[in-house]
Amino acid sequence: MVDPPFLRACRREPVPFTPIWLMRQAGRYQPEYRAIRAKASFLDLCKNPELAAEVTVTAVDRLGVDAAIIFADILLILEPLGVGLEFTKDEGPVIRRPVRTAEAVSQIPERTDIEGSFGFVMEAIRRARRELDARTPRVPLIGFSGAPFTLASYLVDGHGTRGYLHTKRLMYRDPAAWHALMVRLSDAIAGYLNAQIAAGAEAVQLFDSWVGCLSPDDYRLFAQPYTKRALAALAPGVPVIHFGTGTAALLELMRDAGGDVMGLDWRVDLGEAWDRLGHSVGIQGNLDPVVLLAEPAEIRRRAAGILERAGGRPGHIFNLGHGVLADTPFDHVRGLVETVHELSTR
Numbered sequence: 304m305v306d307p308p309f310l311r312a313c314r315r316e317p318v319p320f321t322p323i324w325l326m327r328q329a330g331r332y333q334p335e336y337r338a339i340r341a342k343a344s345f346l347d348l349c350k351n352p353e354l355a356a357e358v359t360v361t362a363v364d365r366l367g368v369d370a371a372i373i374f375a376d377i378l379l380i381l382e383p384l385g386v387g388l389e390f391t392k393d394e395g396p397v398i399r400r401p402v403r404t405a406e407a408v409s410q411i412p413e414r415t416d417i418e419g420s421f422g423f424v425m426e427a428i429r430r431a432r433r434e435l436d437a438r439t440p441r442v443p444l445i446g447f448s449g450a451p452f453t454l455a456s457y458l459v460d461g462h463g464t465r466g467y468l469h470t471k472r473l474m475y476r477d478p479a480a481w482h483a484l485m486v487r488l489s490d491a492i493a494g495y496l497n498a499q500i501a502a503g504a505e506a507v508q509l510f511d512s513w514v515g516c517l518s519p520d521d522y523r524l525f526a527q528p529y530t531k532r533a534l535a536a537l538a539p540g541v542p543v544i545h546f547g548t549g550t551a552a553l554l555e556l557m558r559d560a561g562g563d564v565m566g567l568d569w570r571v572d573l574g575e576a577w578d579r580l581g582h583s584v585g586i587q588g589n590l591d592p593v594v595l596l597a598e599p600a601e602i603r604r605r606a607a608g609i610l611e612r613a614g615g616r617p618g619h620i621f622n623l624g625h626g627v628l629a630d631t632p633f634d635h636v637r638g639l640v641e642t643v644h645e646l647s648t649r
Contacts, residue, residue, distance in 0.1 A: 307443050309370040313506055313542035314562055315585050321471040321610060321647035322369035323640055324445070326546075329374050332633055336361075344472030345390045348425045349375050355494035356430035363435065363442050367640050370443050371435055373499070377449030377510045380495050383420040384391060384411055386594070388456060391463050401461040403469055405480035408487075415491040432503035436473040446504030447534035448495050450547075451488045451529040457513075458484070467516045474525050477512045483530040493536035500538045508544040509534065509562070510511030515549020522532075522553050527560045534561030544587055548625060549592045553578075556586055569624030574612035595631045595639065602635060603642050610647050621647075 305311075329336055339348065348354050348633055355374040365442025366462070375517050382388045387399025402408055418425065426559045430448060449457075454496040455544055457463070459470040470621055474481045496507045545557055558565055558580050567576055567588035577586045594605045613619040614619040621643045627636060 307369065307441055309443050309620065310505060310542065312618055312620050313544070313585055317617050319649055320644050321613070321619050321621050323621035323643045324368040324370040324372065325623055325627055325636065325640075326367070326372070328366060328368060328372065328636075329358040329363060330625055330627055332628035332631040332636065333362065333365065334633065339606055347377075349379060352423050352426035352430055355423075355427035356434065358429045359427070359444075360434045365439070366637050367644075368442075370445055370446060372445040372508070373424070373431060373433060373504065375424055375427070375447070377447065377453065377512070378449060378466060379421065379424065380415075380491060381454060381458060383415060384458075388401075395463060396457065398457055398461040398495040401469065402458045403473060403486065405483075408480045408484045409456075411484060411487050413487055413490070413493060416490075421495065421498065425498055425607070428499055428502040428504055443505040444546075445506045445508055446496060446499030447501075447508040447510060448492045448499075449634065450509045450514065450526075451485050451492060451533060452517070452526040453511050453513045454488050454492070455481075455484055456516075458488075461527045463513070467513065471516075471521075474521070478525075481525060485525075488531070489533040490536070492533040496533075497536070497538055500541050504541075506542040506544065507537070508546055508566070511545070511547035511550075511557070514547045515555065516556070517553070519552055519556060522556050527556055528556075530560040542577065544620075546587065553581055562622060565620070567624065573609055574614065576612070577616070582616070585620060586613065587620040587622045589622070589624045590639070592625050592631070593629050595623075595627065595635045597635075599635065599638055600641055603646075606639060606642050607646055610643070615649065 309322040312322050346562050359371050359374045389397050392632040432444050435444055456467055456470045459473050484599055543562045544566050545562030548568040551571045564585035564587050567589035570587050573589050
């Protein structure tokens with residue numbers, strides 16, 4: 304049986320068209336998702352395998368995308384650590400008990416009970432996979448996690464921030480504590496992603512959403528070894544997408560940390576970035592999510608420009624440079640999917 308185009312593109316094999324999926328493709332811009340969220344909090348939705356699988360599959364059916372991504376959050380892996388993870392309406396994700404000292408790091412367990420803590424994620428994957436396998440053509444399912452640096456930055460700073468002052472202070476003042484924290488996180492991530500693969504995820508994405516705050520030297524010292532450690536421990540043969548934002552200065556270092564496909568945000572030229580990285584990796588991206596607020600003609604023009612920069616090279620997966628914004632018109636999102644399929648058909 305021939306694999307779906309998304310999986311073939313991950314392996315840089317020829318495909319009949321450029322596959323597309325979208326980060327946050329199940330979200331508030333979608334009427335069906337809003338109806339479910341009116342009845343359940345975000346965390347309750349994540350922890351309900353039936354509903355999580357439903358919103359995962361509904362997004363595929365409504366949009367016609369070429370891959371699903373399981374409905375969850377990059378920070379779920381932090382909840383069992385006892386740090387007071389909350390998802391608030393006004394502040395977003397918050398860590399009520401930040402980890403900012405060597406003593407606090409020592410309280411982070413060295414091993415995580417993955418099935419005991421995240422059985423709901425694995426059950427959602429199993430349910431979604433059964434639904435997606437019944438589609439014609441079959442639609443593959445992506446699992447995911449936050450990357451070690453991004454998870455650590457949330458743990459230390461306590462919330463999203465521009466300066467990452469507490470994170471960098473720990474790195475610079477107590478590198479031993481930082482490295483101990485990163486070992487714990489990288490091992491937990493590997494276990495978490497491997498469990499998702501065992502449950503039915505056919506590819507995984509590592510989100511390093513905040514790593515762009517680092518200089519190349521700091522990335523090389525404080526982040527790269529742990530991303531490499533996590534990715535090296537994953538089940539062989541499963542495609543890995545390695546994504547970050549604000550990473551124009553880090554792309555070669557991120558490639559060297561691991562991954563079959565490098566995810567790009569919209570701040571870099573896709574063709575130039577691919578030339579820099581070489582053709583040993585695929586490329587995912589990289590439309591600015593705000594473009595989806597423009598008129599359809601402009602969306603089409605921008606999508607065509609990205610496809611032109613990709614040049615039909617094997618290994619391109621179309622995506623946004625970050626997640627779909629909540630106030631994006633649904634028809635614009637669906638129109639983008641149709642446009643990419645139309646313009647890239649070979």
